[in-house]
Amino acid sequence: MSGRLSSESGPSLIGGSGDLVEARSSRSLPVLLIPIGVVGAALALVPLWIGDSRVLMGVAVLGLAFACYAIGFNVIFGSTGQLFLCVGALAGIGGYGAAILADRVGLPITVSILVATLTATFTGGLLSFVAVRRSLGVIFTGIVTLIFTLSFDALLLGLSGLTGGDTGRLIDSGADTFLRDQIAPYYLMLALVLIFLLIHGLLQRSHIGWAFRALRDNEVAAELAGVDVARYRVYGALIGAAMLGLAGSTYAFTEGRLSPTTYGFGQVDVVVLVMLAFGGIGTLFGPIAGAVTFTIVDEILIEFGQLRQVAYGILIIVLFLRLPRGVIPTVASLWRRVRGRCLGFQVFR
Amino acid sequence: MLEVTGFSAGYQGNDVVHEVAFHVDPGEAVMIIGSNGAGKTTLFRAMCGLLSPSSGQVLFEGDHITGLPAERIARLGMRFVSAERHLFPRMTVQENLLLGAYPGRPDPETMSVVLDLFPRLAERRRQHVGTMSGGEQQMLAVGRALMSKPRLLVLDEPSTGLAPLLAQATYEALGVLRQRGLTVLVAEQQVPLAMAFCDRGYVLENGFIRLEGTSEELAENPGIRSAYLGVGDGAMLDG
Amino acid sequence: MANILDGLVLGLQFGLLATGLTLVYGLGGVLNLAYGQMAVTSAMMVTLAMDAGVPALPAAGIGLLGGGLLGLFLDQTILRPVYRLHDEPRVLLSLLLTLGVSFIVDGFLIWRYPLKALTLHIAGGAVEILGVPMRRGSLVASAITLITFAGLFVFLQRTTLGRAVRSVIEDEEGARLVGIYPDRMLRLILVLSGVLAALVAITRSMVTPVNTTSGLSITVFALIVTVVGGLGSVAGALLAGMILGIVSVVAADFIGSYISLIILLVAAAVTILIRPAGLLGVKE
Numbered sequence: 001m002s003g004r005l006s007s008e009s010g011p012s013l014i015g016g017s018g019d020l021v022e023a024r025s026s027r028s029l030p031v032l033l034i035p036i037g038v039v040g041a042a043l044a045l046v047p048l049w050i051g052d053s054r055v056l057m058g059v060a061v062l063g064l065a066f067a068c069y070a071i072g073f074n075v076i077f078g079s080t081g082q083l084f085l086c087v088g089a090l091a092g093i094g095g096y097g098a099a100i101l102a103d104r105v106g107l108p109i110t111v112s113i114l115v116a117t118l119t120a121t122f123t124g125g126l127l128s129f130v131a132v133r134r135s136l137g138v139i140f141t142g143i144v145t146l147i148f149t150l151s152f153d154a155l156l157l158g159l160s161g162l163t164g165g166d167t168g169r170l171i172d173s174g175a176d177t178f179l180r181d182q183i184a185p186y187y188l189m190l191a192l193v194l195i196f197l198l199i200h201g202l203l204q205r206s207h208i209g210w211a212f213r214a215l216r217d218n219e220v221a222a223e224l225a226g227v228d229v230a231r232y233r234v235y236g237a238l239i240g241a242a243m244l245g246l247a248g249s250t251y252a253f254t255e256g257r258l259s260p261t262t263y264g265f266g267q268v269d270v271v272v273l274v275m276l277a278f279g280g281i282g283t284l285f286g287p288i289a290g291a292v293t294f295t296i297v298d299e300i301l302i303e304f305g306q307l308r309q310v311a312y313g314i315l316i317i318v319l320f321l322r323l324p325r326g327v328i329p330t331v332a333s334l335w336r337r338v339r340g341r342c343l344g345f346q347v348f349r
Numbered sequence: 350m351l352e353v354t355g356f357s358a359g360y361q362g363n364d365v366v367h368e369v370a371f372h373v374d375p376g377e378a379v380m381i382i383g384s385n386g387a388g389k390t391t392l393f394r395a396m397c398g399l400l401s402p403s404s405g406q407v408l409f410e411g412d413h414i415t416g417l418p419a420e421r422i423a424r425l426g427m428r429f430v431s432a433e434r435h436l437f438p439r440m441t442v443q444e445n446l447l448l449g450a451y452p453g454r455p456d457p458e459t460m461s462v463v464l465d466l467f468p469r470l471a472e473r474r475r476q477h478v479g480t481m482s483g484g485e486q487q488m489l490a491v492g493r494a495l496m497s498k499p500r501l502l503v504l505d506e507p508s509t510g511l512a513p514l515l516a517q518a519t520y521e522a523l524g525v526l527r528q529r530g531l532t533v534l535v536a537e538q539q540v541p542l543a544m545a546f547c548d549r550g551y552v553l554e555n556g557f558i559r560l561e562g563t564s565e566e567l568a569e570n571p572g573i574r575s576a577y578l579g580v581g582d583g584a585m586l587d588g
Numbered sequence: 589m590a591n592i593l594d595g596l597v598l599g600l601q602f603g604l605l606a607t608g609l610t611l612v613y614g615l616g617g618v619l620n621l622a623y624g625q626m627a628v629t630s631a632m633m634v635t636l637a638m639d640a641g642v643p644a645l646p647a648a649g650i651g652l653l654g655g656g657l658l659g660l661f662l663d664q665t666i667l668r669p670v671y672r673l674h675d676e677p678r679v680l681l682s683l684l685l686t687l688g689v690s691f692i693v694d695g696f697l698i699w700r701y702p703l704k705a706l707t708l709h710i711a712g713g714a715v716e717i718l719g720v721p722m723r724r725g726s727l728v729a730s731a732i733t734l735i736t737f738a739g740l741f742v743f744l745q746r747t748t749l750g751r752a753v754r755s756v757i758e759d760e761e762g763a764r765l766v767g768i769y770p771d772r773m774l775r776l777i778l779v780l781s782g783v784l785a786a787l788v789a790i791t792r793s794m795v796t797p798v799n800t801t802s803g804l805s806i807t808v809f810a811l812i813v814t815v816v817g818g819l820g821s822v823a824g825a826l827l828a829g830m831i832l833g834i835v836s837v838v839a840a841d842f843i844g845s846y847i848s849l850i851i852l853l854v855a856a857a858v859t860i861l862i863r864p865a866g867l868l869g870v871k872e
Contacts, residue, residue, distance in 0.1 A: 083680075134861050139619070139679045143815065147857045150808060151850050158846030270691070273684075306702075309695030316688035320681065321669055399761065423767035435762030437755050448755050451748070451766050493766065 032201040039288055040194045047183050057182050061254055063295030064189035068247030069268060070275045070287030071196040072240040075203070078282035079212040080236035082128060083142035085265070087272050089152040090241050091248030092263030093120040096156065096163060098249035099258055102173035104162070109174050109253060117245035124241020125234055132230040149265050156260045168259025171252060185254035192250060193288070196243050201284055203239070212236060216282075266309075271298075274312060277319040350375045350501055350532055351427070356405030358395035364403055365391040367556045373501065378523075378533040380543040380564075382577060383553035389536035390432055392553065393505045397429040398422040409501070424452070428499035432506045434490040438479035442470055445478060445489055449496030456498070463492040466522045484515035491519065495526070502526075504535045508542055520546045540577040544568055590720045591838045597726045597795065599833020600733040605788045605806065606813035606825035607740065608781030614757045614820015614869075616774035618670060618682040620662070623785055624806030625693040630655040630786030631706040631798045632697060644708060648790050655786025659778040662689070667778075671771060690803065697800040705799035708790065725794035732791050736784075740822060753777060757820045812856040818869020828867055 043064075050056040069087055076084045084090075097116030101107045107115070127148060131141045156163045163169060178184040203209045214222040215229045223229055252258055261267050275290030301308045351373040359365040366388040373379045383389050394400040396407055398419035407415045414422050423429070437445050446463065447455045464471040467488040473481060478489065487507060494502060502523075508516035520542055523533055536553075537543035543550070544564045552560040552573065560570065567573050609623050620626075634651035638644060666689055670682045710728050714721035744750040755763040756773045763770060789798050789806075817828030832852055839848035859866055 130861065134864075136860065136864075138676055139683070140860050140864060142680075142683065143811070144857055144860055147812075147853045151853045154846045154849045154853070158844060158850070266691075270687075306695055306699035310692050310699075311695075313688040313691030313693075313695060316691065317666070317685055320684045320688075397765075399764070419761075419764040420767055420769045423765055429765055431761070431765065433761075435759045435765060437758035437762060439758060440751075440754065444751055447748070448751055448763075448766050448768075451752060451768055454748075497767070 032198070032205070035285070036194055036197050036201065039197070039285065040190065043190055043193070044187070047186055051183055054182055057186060058255075059295060059299055061185050061189050061251070063291055064186065064193050065247055065251040066268075066271065066275065066295065067193050067287055067291035068189070068196055068251075069244060070272050070279070070291055071193070071200055072243035072247065073272050074240075074276060074281065074283075074287050075200060075243065076124070076128075076237055076240035078276070078286075079203070079209070079216065079240075080233045081138065081216045082131065082233060082237060083138045084124070084127070084145045084237070084240070085142050085269055086124075086127070086145040086149045086152070087244060088263040088265055088268030089149040090120045090124055090244040091251075091268060092152060092156070093123055094245035094248030094250075095252035095258055095263060097245075099169070099171045099173070099252050100162060102253075103169075103171060109177075109179075112173070113246070113249040113253070116249045117242060120245025120248065121238055121242040124244070125238040128234045128237030132233050146265070149269070153260055153264065164259070166260065168257060168262070170257045171255075174253045175256065179253045180256055188250065188254065189247075192247060196247075197284065197288070199239070199243075204284065208232065208235060270312060270316070274315050274319065277316070350410055351534065352406075352408040353396065354406050354408075356392070356395070356402060356407065358391055358400055358402040358405075360391075360400075365556050366395065366553075368405070369553070369556075369558050371551050371558065371561070373532060373534050375500075375532055376527075376530065377549060378527055378535070378547040380547040380550040381534070381536045381553050382538070382540050382543060382550055382567075383536075384538065384577070387553045388556040389553055390505055391556075393429065393503060393536055394431070397427070397503060399429075399431075423497075426497075426500040428494040428497060428502055430490050430494050430502065430504045430507065432509055434486055436478045436486055436490055436493070439477060441475050441477055442481075442489055443474045445493050446470075446496055449493035451497070453497065455496060459496055459498055463495050466495075466525060467492055483510045484512060487511055487515070487519060488522075491522070499531070501532045501534065504533070506536055506538055508537065508539045516542060540573075589718065591841050592834060593717060593720050593722060594726075595834030595837035596830065597722075597730050597833070598837055599830035600730050600737075600826075601788055601792055601829070602809060602813045602833045603817075603826040603829025604733050604736060604784060605810045606817060606829055607737075607822050608784035608788075609810045610814040610817060610819055610821060610825045611753075611757075611777050612774075612781050613679075613814065615753065615777050616770070617675065617678050618667060618686075618774070618778075619679050620686045620778075620781070621683055621807055622662070622686040622690040622693060623781070623810055624803040624808075625690045625697075626655060626658045626662075626782050627785035627789040627806050628697065628798065628800060628803045629658060629693060630782075631789040631793060632701060632704060632800065634790060634793075635704060635706040648708075651786045651790055652783050655782035655784075656779045657782070659780070659782025660775070662686075662782075663775045663778045690807065694800075694803050697803075701800050703799075705797040706789065706793040707797045708793045710794050723795070729791035729794045732787070736787060737826060744822065749776075809852075812852050814866075815856045816859045816866055818866025821866065821868040824866055824868030 046060055047057065050060065069091055072090075073084065073087045076082050094113075094116045097119050098109075098112040101112035101115055102109050127145060131144065136144060157165055160166070174180065179188070203212075211222070211227045211232045214225060214227050215232055219229055248263065252262075255262070271294065275294050276286060277290075278293060279286030279288070279290030298308070301311055304311070353372065354370045356369045357364045357367050369392060371379070371381070381389055381392070391400065395402045398414075398417050398421065401416055405415065406413065409422075409425060409427055412425070414425065414427075419429070437448070440448075446460060450456065450459070469485055470488055470492055473485065478486065481489070487510075491502075491504070491507065507519055511519070516539065523531075524546065527533060533547075535543060535547065544567065547564055549563050550561065550567050551558050552567070560567065560573070562570075605627075609620060612618050612620055630651040633654040634647045637647035637650050642650070666685050667682065670678055670685060673681055708725070710723075710725040714723055715727055716722070717727075744754055752763070752768045753773050753776065755766070755768060756770050760770050763773075792798050813825060813828045813832055816832060817824030817826070832855065835855070836848050836852055839851050
């Protein structure tokens with residue numbers, strides 16, 4: 001609908017490349033900062049409502065963590081089309097890595113976070129490099145990264161001395177800092193979200209972003225146009241993995257305890273997929289819309305216990321079947337068409 | 350037997366073949382000649398159900414088969430031997446031939462006719478297709494199509510990648526089958542071969558049928574002589 | 589030695605399990621991530637039937653029938669939109685939709701029958717094989733699996749229908765050109781995969797209980813063996829199953845069960861990286 005060149009074999013799942021954003025890519029920085037600022041301001045007001053409930057604030061912080069994860073995955077999958085089913089695992093390298101470095105090795109928290117993030121970044125880049133080198137298609141990339149996730153999970157359970165195994169471990173480091181407060185961690189995670197949004201936004205406007213769009217739409221054409229597909233794929237993975245590692249490690253310290261379910265496939269990857277499918281894969285604010293919506297939905301569904309899984313299953317099916325471009329982009333384009341017709345002329349893109 | 354009218358087909362909304370019309374009568378051997386990229390393969394694929402046509406009509410023995418899927422058309426008595434052959438690489442010659450008779454039961458008489466026609470195949474009955482040469486594979490592709498006793502055999506460039514002797518042998522085998530009542534429609538780049546074998550022909554250029562006539566008429570056309578037979582002073586083909 | 593034999597028993601089951609998954613992928617380009625849940629659901633049908641008083645053998649029959657019906661159900665409902673796509677988008681969509689199905693089934697089963705498990709007790713003492721006492725359950729399970737494999741090989745190699753199935757795996761367009769309907773073949777194979785999943789669950793329950801939470805791990809193991817054996821190859825599934833079964837048991841015994849799992853996972857990853865076609869798969 002935007003008249004873009006799209007390859008026939010490209011999955012219809014990756015549709016919106018942020019049409020709203022694309023149209024403005026030639027405009028200046030403030031146009032990016034304003035929406036981010038608005039989102040930031042809106043989210044900053046949340047503690048005014050729920051600030052006195054420790055439980056709800058915890059949920060909110062987790063929601064922001066998921067927003068970060070979703071942005072990271074958006075960069076990897078939405079921007080470069082690599083199906084990385086190891087979102088939780090990469091975040092987990094950040095979380096468990098930082099926790100072990102801080103508690104066991106005694107490194108300061110910021111250093112631990114830095115090292116853990118770098119490890120996650122390197123791992124993500126390595127996975128991408130290998131996938132690209134061996135020309136693994138989307139499916140095999142998905143399978144290999146899924147294998148990585150499962151191996152990471154087995155490792156967590158196996159090295160129980162270090163990781164606390166199935167029950168997990170408490171994190172002593174940072175217990176007496178602002179990280180465990182009720183409100184402060186929220187703003188810390190919010191800062192991360194806004195920074196990630198800014199990075200992604202800038203990326204979309206840069207030549208890297210152009211390369212991303214080119215290689216995602218039609219790999220062969222991109223190569224011919226001089227885009228080193230392999231290199232840009234790895235770049236995308238590095239950036240996304242860095243986001244995941246940073247978010248995972250920061251979140252760990254605010255939470256104070258970890259277990260395999262904090263970063264499990266069913267708890268993180270699936271949820272992020274749903275969030276992004278809802279919000280719009282490849283769009284800038286899709287992750288935010290998805291994270292906010294599903295944090296709320298999840299809270300509502302919490303009384304249903306195990307049946308929540310059923311709800312997620314249905315959601316995955318419905319979202320990927322009916323609205324491959326995401327709820328938000330579909331609604332947005334519908335709105336534009338209605339508005340255009342009302343105003344008596346067609347809005348062309 | 351086969352009547353194609355106003356037929357257009359292509360990929361992703363762009364037609365490669367435009368408003369093509371031709372016909373094949375029972376017992377005839379008809380050729381569609383044209384250079385690379387003329388649209389012969391697209392035409393045949395769309396006609397035989399591997400591709401959806403954008404417009405037009407195909408009648409086979411009076412029945413509309415336009416747009417039907419390949420697997421249905423294959424059961425109606427019209428068999429297509431595509432340029433890529435599409436044999437089953439890890440199955441034996443024997444198994445490939447047996448499958449040619451699907452869904453009916455393989456007829457031992459037909460099998461022996463095919464093996465008589467292509468003695469090389471009989472020698473390699475238990476050999477896996479993947480290990481055979483191009484010429485042998487081509488023979489097998491034709492043989493497999495014949496197992497169902499089709500009334501019309503459609504071949505897309507059967508001489509591709511074959512040594513001249515083998516190509517000749519293939520056409521000779523087709524000649525034998527013609528005498529037994531088989532109707533043939535063949536697309537060819539190697540025009541002399543096709544001309545020697547066929548009664549009539551059409552010239553396809555850039556997706557349009559430019560010329561038609563008997564083999565003799567076409568052979569005398571100066572445009573064809575220079576474009577496809579390498580004779581004369583390069584006069585352009587009009588039509 | 590005991591490990592090798594145990595490994596073989598496990599390996600046979602791995603192989604039969606993977607056969608269902610690999611045939612569906614090889615023939616139809618559909619990756620069924622709800623496979624483990626199909627097995628578990630069938631097992632639950634058997635155990636519920638037995639609870640209701642149905643004797644073991646007919647109950648197992650119900651399970652097999654149920655498995656087949658589940659396969660048919662998938663074909664007729666969830667997979668319909670998948671069939672409109674081809675190649676990579678098809679695999680991707682099938683992966684996502686069946687993942688959704690697996691969540692629905694898992695969520696429901698674990699909620700409704702959290703503690704339920706299928707256990708088939710084979711009466712009789714241990715039997716000695718090559719100096720190692722083997723439980724009768726293991727032996728019966730292995731025998732059934734072997735017979736099933738034999739039946740599969742005969743079907744695929746000697747019957748017209750079986751040959752038609754193989755031909756679609758070999759070259760779908762070629763199969764269409766000889767009048768074979770790929771979607772009918774896929775439907776057949778989906779039903780078959782359901783029956784196989786049920787059969788593996790039933791025979792497995794003769795060795796160790798199969799409970800409602802096993803779904804995911806069954807799918808994972810099936811996927812690993814499928815990848816190593818080669819997509820679309822039954823012989824590959826059997827071979828890979830045997831090798832990985834033995835490796836799994838030996839590694840678990842000498843090093844630990846988590847490491848054993850990691851070894852299998854790494855084996856699958858290495859296969860994808862070095863030889864994506866798998867041991868006996870079709871090289872593109």
